[in-house]
Amino acid sequence: MRARNAVWWLVLLVATVFYAVPMLAMARFAFQRIPVIKLSWGNVFDKWTAAPLVDSLRNPDFHRAGLLSLGLAVATAALTVLLLVPTMTFAHLRSPRMRRFIELSSVLPFVVPAIALVIGFAAAFRDTAPIFVRSSFGMVPLLVITALPFTHRTIENGLSSLDLRTLADASRSLGAGWNRTIWTVIAPNIRGSIATASFLALTVVLGEFTIASLLLKNTLPLYLAYAQGQNPQGAFAVGLSLTALSAVFIALANRFGGTRPGSRQQR
Amino acid sequence: MSRNLVFSEVRKSFGRTVALDHFSVEVGEGELVTLLGPSGCGKSTALRVAAGFEVADGGDVRVGDESVLRKSASERNMGIVFQNYSLFPHLTVRENLEFGMRVRRIDSQVRRARVGELLDLVRLTGLEQRFPHQLSGGQQQRVALARALAVEPRVLLLDEPLSALDATVRLEVREEIRRIQRDSGIATLFVTHDQEEALAISDRVCVMSQGRVEQVGSPQAVYRYPNNPFVARFVGRVNDMAVTVVSTGVAVLQGGAAKFAVPPIGITSGEARLLLRPEDVRLTSPHRGATALGIVDSVHFGGATTSVDVELKEGGHMVRVTDATREMTCAVGEEVGVVFDTERALLTREA
Numbered sequence: 306m307r308a309r310n311a312v313w314w315l316v317l318l319v320a321t322v323f324y325a326v327p328m329l330a331m332a333r334f335a336f337q338r339i340p341v342i343k344l345s346w347g348n349v350f351d352k353w354t355a356a357p358l359v360d361s362l363r364n365p366d367f368h369r370a371g372l373l374s375l376g377l378a379v380a381t382a383a384l385t386v387l388l389l390v391p392t393m394t395f396a397h398l399r400s401p402r403m404r405r406f407i408e409l410s411s412v413l414p415f416v417v418p419a420i421a422l423v424i425g426f427a428a429a430f431r432d433t434a435p436i437f438v439r440s441s442f443g444m445v446p447l448l449v450i451t452a453l454p455f456t457h458r459t460i461e462n463g464l465s466s467l468d469l470r471t472l473a474d475a476s477r478s479l480g481a482g483w484n485r486t487i488w489t490v491i492a493p494n495i496r497g498s499i500a501t502a503s504f505l506a507l508t509v510v511l512g513e514f515t516i517a518s519l520l521l522k523n524t525l526p527l528y529l530a531y532a533q534g535q536n537p538q539g540a541f542a543v544g545l546s547l548t549a550l551s552a553v554f555i556a557l558a559n560r561f562g563g564t565r566p567g568s569r570q571q572r
Numbered sequence: 573m574s575r576n577l578v579f580s581e582v583r584k585s586f587g588r589t590v591a592l593d594h595f596s597v598e599v600g601e602g603e604l605v606t607l608l609g610p611s612g613c614g615k616s617t618a619l620r621v622a623a624g625f626e627v628a629d630g631g632d633v634r635v636g637d638e639s640v641l642r643k644s645a646s647e648r649n650m651g652i653v654f655q656n657y658s659l660f661p662h663l664t665v666r667e668n669l670e671f672g673m674r675v676r677r678i679d680s681q682v683r684r685a686r687v688g689e690l691l692d693l694v695r696l697t698g699l700e701q702r703f704p705h706q707l708s709g710g711q712q713q714r715v716a717l718a719r720a721l722a723v724e725p726r727v728l729l730l731d732e733p734l735s736a737l738d739a740t741v742r743l744e745v746r747e748e749i750r751r752i753q754r755d756s757g758i759a760t761l762f763v764t765h766d767q768e769e770a771l772a773i774s775d776r777v778c779v780m781s782q783g784r785v786e787q788v789g790s791p792q793a794v795y796r797y798p799n800n801p802f803v804a805r806f807v808g809r810v811n812d813m814a815v816t817v818v819s820t821g822v823a824v825l826q827g828g829a830a831k832f833a834v835p836p837i838g839i840t841s842g843e844a845r846l847l848l849r850p851e852d853v854r855l856t857s858p859h860r861g862a863t864a865l866g867i868v869d870s871v872h873f874g875g876a877t878t879s880v881d882v883e884l885k886e887g888g889h890m891v892r893v894t895d896a897t898r899e900m901t902c903a904v905g906e907e908v909g910v911v912f913d914t915e916r917a918l919l920t921r922e923a
Contacts (some may be wrong), residue, residue: 468658475654475659476660476671479672479675479720480646480723496662497834
C-alpha cells in the first residue's frame with residue numbers, strides 16, 4: 306500500500322515538474338526585465354514586471370484579435386448549445402440509432418485533421434456561399450465541429466442522467482410545445498453540462514490556430530504567433546495569461562458541473 | 573359537453589410486435605376504469621396513444637365527440653400522472669403546479685389561488701417552496717396528481733402511479749386518488765399490473781392480454797364471473813385442476829374417481845381444466861360428503877383470512893382453500909376432506 310502511494314506521489318511530482326518548469330520558464334521570460342542569457346536561479350525573484358503584458362494589452366491589433374476570438378468563442382458556445390441540446394434530446398427520445406451516429410460523428414474531429422476540414426469547407430463554400438469564407442464569423446460552424454468531441458460528451462452525460470422521456474412527456478401533457486419543453490424543462494436540468502460544454506467550447510476556440518490561419522482570420526492565436534516575432538516577451542505574457550484564463554474557465558466549468566439540479570435552496 | 577374517453581378499434585404495432593389489437597373501451601364521465609394486465613399486454617401503450625405520446629396505426633380515440641388523434645400531446649389537455657417521479661427537479665412544488673397554467677398564460681393571481689386549492693386537495697399545504705428531492709415518494713406523486721389537475725384536464729390518465737411507492741404509502745395514495753377522482757368527477761383511465769389495486773380502486777376493470785380486451789366489467793363481475801381462463805387466472809388466485817368430464821355437468825378429477833358437479837355449459841365430455849376460486853372450496857372432515865380427500869400441506873394465516881394448501885390424494889392436485897368466515901383449525905399433515913362449490917367455476921379446454 307505504502308509502495309503504491311510512493312509511486313503515486315512520484316508520478317504526480319514528475320507530472321507537476323513536466324508542466325510547471327516550462328510555465329515557470331515562460332513566466333520568467335515574459336515578466337522579468339532581465340535579458341534571457343542572464344536568467345539564472347540566482348535572480349528568480351528580481352525585476353518582475355507586468356509591463357510586457359500591459360503593453361501588449363494596449364496594442365490595438367491585440368484588441369482586434371482578442372475581441373474577434375472572444376466573439377467567436379461566445380458564438381461557438383452559443384451555436385453548440387443551440388444545436389446540440391435539441392438534437393441530442395430528440396436522438397435520446399426518438400432514435401437510439403441516431404444517438405450512436407451523433408456519438409460517432411462527434412469524435413471525427415479527432416480523426417479528420419483540421420486542415421482537411423478547412424480545405425473541404427473552403428472549396429465547397431467559396432463559390433456557393435462565399436460569406437462562410439469571407440466573414441470572420443463564417444468559421445463558427447467549423448469551430449463548433451472542432452469542439453464537438455468535448456462538448457458532445459458533456460451534454461450526453463447530462464442528458465443520460467435525466468429521465469428524459471418522463472420529463473418531456475410530463476411537460477407536453479401540461480400543454481408545453483417542444484420548444485418550451487427543451488428550453489424550460491430539459492435545459493435547466495442539465496445546466497451544469499451546458500455550462501461545462503460552453504466553457505470547453507470557449508477554451509477550444511481561444512486556442513484554435515489551424516482553421517483561423519488557413520482562412521486568414523486574425524484571431525488571438527494568430528496574433529500571438531505573429532507577435533512572437535515582433536515582441537516575443539509580450540506574446541509570451543499574453544499566452545501565459547490566456548493559459549491561466551483557460552484554467553479558470555475549466556475550474557468554473559467544474560464548479561457548475563458539480564451542481565445538482567434542484568439544489569438551488571442549499572446553495 | 574360530455575367528457576368521456578373512448579377508444580374504438582385502436583391498433584398499434586412496434587415492428588412485428590402487436591401492442592394494441594382492435595382495442596376498444598370507454599371511460600364514462602366521472603368513471604374510473606382500470607386497464608389491468610401483465611407487462612407487455614399493451615395497457616401502457618393504450619394510455620400513451622390516448623395521451624398523444626404514441627401514434628396509433630388505426631382506429632380512433634375520442635374525448636366527448638371529438639377525435640383527438642390528430643392533435644399533438646400538448647394540445648390534448650389530458651392530465652397525466654406517471655409511474656416514475658415526473659416532477660420537474662429544478663422547480664419548486666409551487667412552480668411545478670404553475671407550469672401548465674403558465675403555458676396557458678393564466679393570470680398570476682388566479683394561478684396563486686389555484687395552487688392553494690390544489691395543495692389543499694392533496695393535503696400538502698405549506699410545502700409549496702420545497703423542491704421535489706425534498707419530498708417523499710408519496711408526496712411527489714400527490715404533487716404530480718395536483719399538477720395534472722391544475723390544467724383542468726378533460727380526462728385523467730394514471731400510468732401505474734403507485735408502483736414506485738412502498739406498501740403503506742401506496743394504499744394511502746390510492747385512496748387519495750380515488751377520493752379526488754370522485755370529487756372532481758373526471759373520467760379517469762388507470763393503468764396497473766396489480767390486480768388487487770385494480771379491484772379496489774375501479775368502477776370498472778378492463779383486463780387485457782396481448783393488446784386485446786379480455787373482459788370489461790365491475791371488479792366484482794371480473795373476479796366472480798371471469799369470461800375466460802386468462803381472466804380467471806390473472807385476476808385473483810385460482811385453483812387450476814385437470815378433470816375429465818364424464819357427462820354434461822359431471823366430472824371427475826384426473827386420477828380420481830369421485831364425481832362432482834361442474835357448470836353444465838360448453839364441454840360435455842373429455843379432458844378439461846377446472847378453474848375454481850380458493851373461497852369456493854371448503855374443508856370438511858374426511859368421509860363426510862367430501863368431493864376429495866387430501867393432506868394439509870401448509871397453512872397461511874393472512875389476518876382477515878386463512879388459506880390452507882391441501883394436496884389431494886386423487887391425482888396429487890394441490891388445492892388452495894381460503895376462508896374468512898371462521899377459523900380453520902387444521903394442522904399440517906392432517907387428513908381433511910374438500911368440497912367444491914362449482915357454481916361459479918370455469919371449465920375450459922385451454923391449458
